[in-house]
Amino acid sequence: MIALEAASVSLGGRAVLHDIHVCAAPGALVALCGPNGAGKSTLLRALAGLLPGLPARDPRCVAYLPQGARCAWGLTVAEVAALGRIPHRDSAAAPVTRALQACGLIGLQAARIDRISGGQARRAMLARAFATEPEVFLLDEPTSDLDPAAAHEVMALLQATARTGRAVVVVLHALDLALRYADRMLVLDHGRVIADAPPAEALPAAASAFGLPWGPDPTPRLLPPVA
């Protein structure tokens, strides 16, 4: 369970989030959607306790993956995943192997992260979060850099993870993925939560936030048909 109550955040003197109430219960996959600049990444950092003035989190219980995470050095995939054990101050091999397996990286353990594809590197970063074995995942666009098939694989993995009793909060730009996998969709616009509901119900609000057409037409024009 992770929550923010009446949180307002200003960065560099500019108000980014206004009076936010969010919570993610164990077992739920929550998609955080909204246009660019709506405050999604800031909200995720606020949830992770990385902003001054907000409660810090226990690093063993909360794993955070930022947008466009990069590794400064040419670590191997296995070394990157093993960094997820730092909060536990151990070097247990089993959780790291499980994380690599879950993220489909078996066979790539010894490859340097700067010499593999962007999608593989993204999954290595995700494996780092899984290696912590946290109760809460806060993931900023984990499916960016992934091809559609790999994106579906990752979302299925996150859904399965949520079903094991973890809370998973994911910033998503792909509304079709949110509609298909998320239990709840939180739509953010101009730093305010304008919808917090099951994805199908939150979709009109999302469409208006994105300025996309949405009408009584039963076929959503915003999205391709969901298989």
Place this chain on the structure above:
Amino acid sequence: MIRALVAAVLVLSGLGLLVGAAGLGVPDPLILVQIRLPRSALALLVGGSLGLSGAVLQGALRNPLADPGLLGIGGCAGLGAVIAFYWGLSAVFAPALPLAGLAGAALGCVLLLRFAGAATGPSLILAGVALSAIAAALLALALTLAPNPYALAEITFWLMGGLEDRSLLHLALAAPPILLGCAVLLRLGPGLDALALGEDVAASLGVPVARTLRVAAFGVALAVGAGAAVAGGIGFVGLVVPHLLRPTLGERPGGLLLASMLAGAALLLAADLLARIAPLLLPLAQEPRLGVLTALLGAPYLVRIARRVAP
């Protein structure tokens, strides 16, 4: 790898005790203890502290071109020593020189932390650059105002860096801060590993980022400052050593710390041996300065690194 490095350090230290101006051989015990022991021990300590500091700074700042000289600590130590020369303190009281160098390094450390404030990577680099510039300017001022040509020559000679004619007293003054600094730095491994993924991720992994950077700056100031105070300006060891090790040991910052310390020690011991035997092999009136040797060997390597890391 660690074993090979330990062996190299031991062999080079042994050679350091056996090789001198008189050629190869077991020297008179007085020479052994008073001249060669302090020289070899200082090469070991200074080289080790430079290698370790380079590895820590490159990891902490996520910059493959980071170097202990970058933080301006060496410059401040040099400034302190030059002030001791300038007022003739070193002529009256021999340990005044290393003591003033240590005081300069300590002052530089305090100023660095003050400049850097709530230190983040780039601001720590900028603070180091500012500190280097101030130290260099004051040093130039001291040189222009030097009371006599003799003092000027002496200062210039000292600034070039070297280990000849160092006594057990120099060793006793420099060893404790160097060892303490190295002990502090060797514990930073996990924090530096986490920083490889950026400051946000490191913080989310429970690493106190600002504190880690401050501890790194403090440890480097202590180790490098004390070394510079007795050995003068010896550059490029800290920059080059981690790059030499990465192809074999991998790039995880924490995995490079101990090896960089050992390799730095081995490298400076080897360079010092080279300086000692150069007059025996080449028509040189005296030993080449150690700082000059490391710069001549290290600077071309810097060009290579810069070309490789350029986008």
